[in-house]
Amino acid sequence: LLGASVNANMDSVTEIFLKLLFLLSVRNWHTAMAGNKYNCDDPLVFALPQSSFSSSSELSSSHSPGFARLNRREGAGGWSPLVSNKYQWLQIDLGERTEITAVATQGGYGSSDWVTSYLLMFSDSGRNWKQYRQEESIWAFSGNTNADNVVYYKLQHSIKARFLRFVPLDWNPNGRIGMRIEVYGCTYRSEVVGFDGKSCLIYIFNQKLMSAQKDVISLKFKTMQSDGILLHREGQNGDHITLELIKGKLFLLFNLGDTKTHPSNAQINITLGSLLDDQHWHSVLIEHFNNQVNFTVDKHTQHFHAKGEFNYLDLDYELSFGGIPVPGKSGTLSRRSFHGCFENIYYNGMNIIDLARRH
Numbered sequence: 001l002l003g004a005s006v007n008a009n010m011d012s013v014t015e016i017f018l019k020l021l022f023l024l025s026v027r028n029w030h031t032a033m034a035g036n037k038y039n040c041d042d043p044l045v046f047a048l049p050q051s052s053f054s055s056s057s058e059l060s061s062s063h064s065p066g067f068a069r070l071n072r073r074e075g076a077g078g079w080s081p082l083v084s085n086k087y088q089w090l091q092i093d094l095g096e097r098t099e100i101t102a103v104a105t106q107g108g109y110g111s112s113d114w115v116t117s118y119l120l121m122f123s124d125s126g127r128n129w130k131q132y133r134q135e136e137s138i139w140a141f142s143g144n145t146n147a148d149n150v151v152y153y154k155l156q157h158s159i160k161a162r163f164l165r166f167v168p169l170d171w172n173p174n175g176r177i178g179m180r181i182e183v184y185g186c187t188y189r190s191e192v193v194g195f196d197g198k199s200c201l202i203y204i205f206n207q208k209l210m211s212a213q214k215d216v217i218s219l220k221f222k223t224m225q226s227d228g229i230l231l232h233r234e235g236q237n238g239d240h241i242t243l244e245l246i247k248g249k250l251f252l253l254f255n256l257g258d259t260k261t262h263p264s265n266a267q268i269n270i271t272l273g274s275l276l277d278d279q280h281w282h283s284v285l286i287e288h289f290n291n292q293v294n295f296t297v298d299k300h301t302q303h304f305h306a307k308g309e310f311n312y313l314d315l316d317y318e319l320s321f322g323g324i325p326v327p328g329k330s331g332t333l334s335r336r337s338f339h340g341c342f343e344n345i346y347y348n349g350m351n352i353i354d355l356a357r358r359h
Helices: 352-358
Strands: 002-009 015-023 026-031 053-055 090-106 115-123 151-171 180-187 191-196 200-205 214-222 228-234 240-246 249-255 267-272 282-289 292-297 300-305 318-321 339-347
Touching: 090 115, 151 180, 191 352, 200 352, 214 228, 228 339, 240 282, 249 292, 267 292, 267 300, 318 339, 339 352
Parallel strands: none
Antiparallel strands: 002 015, 015 200, 026 191, 053 090, 090 151, 090 180, 115 151, 191 339, 200 318, 214 282, 214 339, 228 240, 228 318, 240 249, 249 267, 282 292, 292 300
């Protein structure tokens, strides 16, 4: 058992003593360097080595993916696959998880080879891929109308990934697939911790600060397990909140321990998402303001307004991530601890992973 004690400022006038406990082993820690969030538009491809480029096929060694840099003329002046069909792709490895904010394309230099539309796919591992979506649907990007003009797209939602694939959909009917590309962005700030299904991270509040009338919790997670407890918070009187993954869906449970005092709002259960056990990152935001609860998963939000004494949840005792340390505690729908990764956990503006790492 590893433990550390710190003093953390919770507001301008009050300090609360926290204990950070790690139960069993936390599998992995990782921190990426911080990017400049106000200038996240650096060109990322031009300086990559040849080994960072790969493709489904190549027409010849002079059409290899390493020649696919924007505005370059080496080789045959760009990448072209052996056969032009919708099963071809051009892939880049950025070397680390990166925030991608824009992309640009050209055709093959001095040729009749260019792509008129394409898809973007992204991955952290290079094996498990996700398609870029915009306006709730898979997004097809308009490409080029000639070989040399650059078509630039600012992404509506940035991509956080290490690997990026361009998948041609259509191309010049009088030529073949030909591409030169650039990707823009910055290093992504990422505080990541992995859990092995037998561990959790706990805050224990040693003194009561205030009634929990305002709470904001945000995090990202990824997992291949369909079940697991993401977070659990409770007070000494039995009030508790649990966020749990069950069969790939997220369930947010609010429970008032004293059902005699609060009979109309003894339990509130909100469900969002599906197939969230796909080994891709998913974002979660829980906002509790007085009687209002906003629950957001991957930009889909459910709003709930409770009646009565809901704003007086007594939750100033314990907050845990990844599981509940004592088997059989109330407030869970299953007893399975989380097996996967959390990223950038924030509680009321406090960076939980960074705080734990430093202590």
